[in-house]
Amino acid sequence: MKLKYISSGIRAVLKHEGVISLITRGYRFLLHRILVFDNYYIVCANIENAGNEREADFLPKTDDFCWKIISTNQEADELAANGFNFAAYELNLRASLDRDALVFCIFISKELAHIACLADNLRGKDTIDPIPFNVDFKNGEIVTGRALTVPKFRRLRLRNYSAYLLRRYCLERDITRINGTMLTNNYAALGAAALHKYMTIMSKCRFIKILWFKHFKEKKIEPTTPQQIMTQKI
Numbered sequence: 001m002k003l004k005y006i007s008s009g010i011r012a013v014l015k016h017e018g019v020i021s022l023i024t025r026g027y028r029f030l031l032h033r034i035l036v037f038d039n040y041y042i043v044c045a046n047i048e049n050a051g052n053e054r055e056a057d058f059l060p061k062t063d064d065f066c067w068k069i070i071s072t073n074q075e076a077d078e079l080a081a082n083g084f085n086f087a088a089y090e091l092n093l094r095a096s097l098d099r100d101a102l103v104f105c106i107f108i109s110k111e112l113a114h115i116a117c118l119a120d121n122l123r124g125k126d127t128i129d130p131i132p133f134n135v136d137f138k139n140g141e142i143v144t145g146r147a148l149t150v151p152k153f154r155r156l157r158l159r160n161y162s163a164y165l166l167r168r169y170c171l172e173r174d175i176t177r178i179n180g181t182m183l184t185n186n187y188a189a190l191g192a193a194a195l196h197k198y199m200t201i202m203s204k205c206r207f208i209k210i211l212w213f214k215h216f217k218e219k220k221i222e223p224t225t226p227q228q229i230m231t232q233k234i
Helices: 002-018 019-034 073-081 087-094 122-126 157-172 189-193 226-233
Strands: 035-046 065-070 102-109 111-119 139-147 178-184 199-211 213-224
Touching: 065 073, 065 157, 073 087, 087 111, 087 139, 102 157, 111 122, 111 157, 122 139, 139 157, 157 178, 157 189, 178 189, 189 226, 199 226, 213 226
Parallel strands: 139 178
Antiparallel strands: 035 178, 035 199, 065 102, 102 111, 111 139, 199 213
């Protein structure tokens, strides 16, 4: 079954993005399996006061959209059977399913446009974000990660709307803190986070992986907002 997904993903990348994109994505995928040398921020969002948010303030800049929460590959298969198209991003979607993680998806004209993952347990966390930072699941904290917007659908406020959906989902389940990591050079994610008053950067860490060797070092910093980080980088 995995070979089927890989094959369909290769065909979709060739169709929608071309040979150069296929080669680039394949190279990055293989390299990341062997070598990782990245710097991250540990980010948390305390959302106790997010209950007054209005959905209208976060809606995407398009009318032809819908969103789904998917937890298993069977549910993904049912959506595909009903005309939902995962295109070149089927592997990104399915990689977290059946592993105790939820995937929030936004579709435009039934075509996958944005993905964001959520986990309320260690197995799900290790699936969507293997960086070894602490999350207090027993006291209602969760972790998010693997956010992705399909290039052709960028600048439609999909990341902002997805973040709103995640906050609403958590508040309905009495979860008041969302945790995650963000690459220090991911300016798009930092810029999106800067729009939300709930986000705080708590520490900076380095994660190194060379084959089976892993090294993680975390440095606590003064709680900082993404807005402050973006100002420093300008």
